[in-house]
Structure formats: structure tokens, C-alpha cells
Amino acid sequence: MERIDGTGARSVQKTPEEEATALESIQFTDEIHRLISAPSDNASSFTALLEMPPTQAVELLHSPESANLISNDTFKPPHMEDFKGRLHFPTNIALVERAARFSVFAGEGSNNTNIEKNSVETALNDSSANLKKAVKSEPAETESSQPLVSDPTVETKSAKRKEREKKAKGSAKKSKTAANESSDDAEKLPYVHVRARRGQATDSHSLAERARREKINARMKLLQELVPGCSKISGTALVLDEIINHVQSLQRQVEFLSMRLAAVNPRIDFSFDSILTAEGASLMDSNFPSIVTPLMWPEAQVSGNRQPYQQQWHFDTLQQQVWGREEVCHNYITPENSLLSYDSSANSATLHPNQLKMEL
Amino acid sequence: MASVISNPVGNMNSDRIKRKKKRKSLIKESQQNQSQNWKSEAQQQIYSSKLIQALSQVSLNSPSPSAPRGGRAVREAADRVLAVAAKGRTRWSRAILTSRIKLKFRKRKRARASPAVTAALVTGSNRAKKSRVSILRLKSKSLPAVQRKVKVLGGLVPGCRKQPLPVILEEATDYIAALEMQVRAMSALAELLSGGSAGSSSSAPPPSS
Numbered sequence: 306m307e308r309i310d311g312t313g314a315r316s317v318q319k320t321p322e323e324e325a326t327a328l329e330s331i332q333f334t335d336e337i338h339r340l341i342s343a344p345s346d347n348a349s350s351f352t353a354l355l356e357m358p359p360t361q362a363v364e365l366l367h368s369p370e371s372a373n374l375i376s377n378d379t380f381k382p383p384h385m386e387d388f389k390g391r392l393h394f395p396t397n398i399a400l401v402e403r404a405a406r407f408s409v410f411a412g413e414g415s416n417n418t419n420i421e422k423n424s425v426e427t428a429l430n431d432s433s434a435n436l437k438k439a440v441k442s443e444p445a446e447t448e449s450s451q452p453l454v455s456d457p458t459v460e461t462k463s464a465k466r467k468e469r470e471k472k473a474k475g476s477a478k479k480s481k482t483a484a485n486e487s488s489d490d491a492e493k494l495p496y497v498h499v500r501a502r503r504g505q506a507t508d509s510h511s512l513a514e515r516a517r518r519e520k521i522n523a524r525m526k527l528l529q530e531l532v533p534g535c536s537k538i539s540g541t542a543l544v545l546d547e548i549i550n551h552v553q554s555l556q557r558q559v560e561f562l563s564m565r566l567a568a569v570n571p572r573i574d575f576s577f578d579s580i581l582t583a584e585g586a587s588l589m590d591s592n593f594p595s596i597v598t599p600l601m602w603p604e605a606q607v608s609g610n611r612q613p614y615q616q617q618w619h620f621d622t623l624q625q626q627v628w629g630r631e632e633v634c635h636n637y638i639t640p641e642n643s644l645l646s647y648d649s650s651a652n653s654a655t656l657h658p659n660q661l662k663m664e665l
Numbered sequence: 666m667a668s669v670i671s672n673p674v675g676n677m678n679s680d681r682i683k684r685k686k687k688r689k690s691l692i693k694e695s696q697q698n699q700s701q702n703w704k705s706e707a708q709q710q711i712y713s714s715k716l717i718q719a720l721s722q723v724s725l726n727s728p729s730p731s732a733p734r735g736g737r738a739v740r741e742a743a744d745r746v747l748a749v750a751a752k753g754r755t756r757w758s759r760a761i762l763t764s765r766i767k768l769k770f771r772k773r774k775r776a777r778a779s780p781a782v783t784a785a786l787v788t789g790s791n792r793a794k795k796s797r798v799s800i801l802r803l804k805s806k807s808l809p810a811v812q813r814k815v816k817v818l819g820g821l822v823p824g825c826r827k828q829p830l831p832v833i834l835e836e837a838t839d840y841i842a843a844l845e846m847q848v849r850a851m852s853a854l855a856e857l858l859s860g861g862s863a864g865s866s867s868s869a870p871p872p873s874s
Contacts, residue, residue, distance in 0.1 A: 517831070520831050521830055521831050521834065524831055524834035524835055524838065525834060527834075527838050528834055528837060528838050528841075531838055531841050531842060532841065541811050542810045542811050542814060545811060545814040545815065545818060546814060548818060548837060548841075549814060549817055549818050549821065551841060552818070552821045552822070552837065552840070552841060552844070553821065555841065555844040555845065555847075555848060556821070556844065558848045558852075559740065559743065559744075559844065559847055559848060559851065560740055562743075562848065562851040562852055562855055563737075563739040563740035563743055563851070564739070564740075565855045565859065566720065566739050566743075566851065566854065566855050566858065567738070567739040568859075569855065569858040569859045570720060570723070570739065
């Protein structure tokens, strides 16, 4: 059936979508009830926006609703009576169906968060907020479940509903972007203030672009919080500059630290197994007490000092095996210093040739 | 007609509702599990322990099979350990882990191809990169400044050179957090490893002697 010029192509798909819509609407019966109680001025404007005669709107309502009502008896009475008098409800359903055409999955989650932040306008905002709460988890699905056949139809409805609601809400704050679309809207609709969103709804490209932009903006916000000093800066290019600088500085720090560790490493003898088994006990008991104290680290080498060692390393969760390895590792870090004071020449002799063995 | 439609619809409806609820709960769980907490102390400890194990395996004086030497080897080992700590959930972590294999693959390719050609390719690509950078600095060449910077950021984050913007932003978020954790852990490790020896060289005589 003919609804709107722009929806001509979509009318073919309407009948299967109707059932899907019916399925959807069952889930949102609570929100639908609230929608019923929404102010009527919105209702009339919505129908005007749709450029549909009220009869067609009611028809729209009834066809999905009848399927709905038959399947779910409890909802029958309130729907039928309420909707006859109010035209905004069918428009919502119609909007949902129309919005389904412009399904844009990505960014619905970000849309939700943005929407909830921007709720300023009319009571419609409350109802749409309720709708959004119900479908909050949907966006994640919509983002990931595109190839599925059955789900997209259901999810597009919710996604589109959110899109529509979001536009209705965000009109006050997004007047600038709405200005671009308002010129188009003025041609189609007498109402410009909120209907900027409606104008967007008819253009799938702008819908998709808006969703994409929302997604990108949400991620940029996260990044800004992560990078210090970025929250003050406004403007994508400058923020990106800061992010790039931060990443480069972090990578440089890692580079310097790795050079530092590499400088320390050659002094570490990693042949733990051989030396530990052969001379571990003797090393620990006889030699280290004399050398241990000047070093912060070898404080922990002796078994009696394991507590401060653990605290230094915060390795409470490590297993004993790893502990043993680290202890030996720390033991051998001191060879250069300890060699001078080592009594046993055997130890020093074994340490040098074994420096580069990899036993682990 | 309505009844005919409604019956299958009703059945499908309940199934869909069940599936949706299941999926909602699953997705909520997955969303909670998705990004790891790079700021947690536990994560840093895990990284530090794995790093020590990896560093002990790094051969410093005789890196016969692999090209990197000394500091570079430590840097790459640290990056690999970081990627392992990320459990491969992010693109950059997977790219880091597979980069070594790709490098070996490329090396074999170059070995098979003529050395002159490969040398020319390598130098050509390097030069092209440099010229591209210098050209990018001229505003006239690429007007969308944001896109330019996005490309630079994509080049910085491993594995994100050809990804679209939202992917790059997401990867960069996780990558920055992971890098900060890496810096914290490595600085603590370096302090402990070198701070002890530095202290000993200038410290007081042993108390028990």
C-alpha cells in the first residue's frame, strides 16, 4: 500500500516486516503503553510528518497490532481502544518500520549513551528512553549480527526506533547539524524544530553517517579520557595530535627501558638449573650473607628475607617455582659486585663462563 | 488470515524472545569481559613475571637465528609478552604475535628473489615512505588533516595500518593502556635489577662481617 514517496520501495517489504514488527512490539508493550500516554501534539505532528492520512496510520497500526493482539490476549483491550483515539502510536510503529529500512547497525550503543545524555525535550523523550533501556543490549547485537537473517529485521526495528528517538531528543542540542537537514525538512514538512530528525530518517545516507559519527565520537571520548591533557582540547585533529604524541612517547619509554634492561641482563646468569642444583645451597648460606646487606635486592635472597622481597615485587600470586628462578636471578645480578668480595673462587669461576647459558 | 499469520508468528515470537534474552545476557557478559583492566595490580604482576621468564630466554651475545640484537631483542620480547598478556583479544596483540612469523616469511621470500630486486624494493619502499611523510607535511597534498593523523596513528599501533577509523580508535585505546602498564612494569623491573647493583657499589660495608 502506498504510504510515502520515499517509502515506495519499502512497501514491498512491508508485509513480512509487519509480522516482525508485531514480534518486536510485543516486547515493548510497556513502552507502548507509555507512548499512548504521550502528549497528543506530538502525535498529530508525527502523523503530519509521515504525510499519511490518519486512516492509513490507523490501518498501519491495526495490521501489525491485530497479529500482535491475537497472539497475546492480555494486550488486546488496551491497544485497540487507545490507538483508535491516538494517532501517535501507529506513527511510532510506522516509524519503526520505516526506520527499519535505514538499518544502521553500527554505533547504536554509542547512540544510546548519547541519547540518554541529551534527553531534554518532551515527554516523548521519556518514552523513548524507556524504549532504549529495553533495547540497550540490542545495539551490541546489531553491531555483530548483521549477516543473520532473522535477527536483523528484529534488531533493525529497535535500532531504528532508537535512531528515531535519539533524533527527536537531540534536536535541541544538534541544531547546527539539524540546520543542514532542516532545509530539506522544510520542503517536506511544516514542522522543523523536532522534525529535523524525521528528515534525517528519510535519508539513509545521513542516518548511516550519523551513526558512524556517533560511534567515532564515543571512541574519541574514551581516548581523550585515557590520554592526559586531552579533555581540555576540543577538535578532532588536535586530540589526535595529542594521542599520537602520547603513543610515541610511550613507545620511546619502552625502548629506553628495554635498553636499560638489556644493559643489566648480561650480568645475569640464567643457567639456573645447573648452578642452583650444584651450588645453590652453598651460595645462599655461605657467601651471600656477607654481600647481601649492601644491596637492596639480595636482602630478599636469603630465605629469611623473603617477606620484604615479596613486598618489593608484589608477587604474592607467583608460585614457588617462579620464586626460585627469580631468587637465583637476583643472586647472579650481583656477581660483578660480589666477585670482589667473594671468598670462594670456585663460584666466580663458574659464574663467568656460564653467563650466557639459557636453561629455561 | 490474521490467525494464520499469528500462529507461526507467536511461536517464532517466543523463540525470538528467548534467543534475544539469551543473547542479551551473553552480550552483557561479553561486554563486561571485553576490555581487560590494564591498570590493575594483578595484571602488572602477571606481566612482570612473564617478562622475567621471557628475558631469561633472550640470548644476548649470540642471536644466531634472529636478526635483533641486544636492546632490540629485549624490546621485542617485552612487546611479545605484552601481546600474550592481552590474550590475543585485540588486533594489535595478534599483529605483534604474528609479526615474527611474517618477518621470517618475508625473509624467505627475499632470499628466493634476486637480492638486487629485493634491495631495490626495500630501499624504494623506504624512500617512498620518507617522501610520503615530507609530502604530507605540505598542506596542499592531503587536505583532510584528520585523515592524515589517523593514518599516522594507524601506523603507530601495530596491525592497524589499513583499518578504518573506529577500529583504529578502539585499538589505540587498548594499546595505550597496555603500553602504560608495560612502562610501569618495566621501570619497576629495571629499578630492581639495576637499583640493587647501583646501591651496592656506593653503599656501606656489610653489617655482619
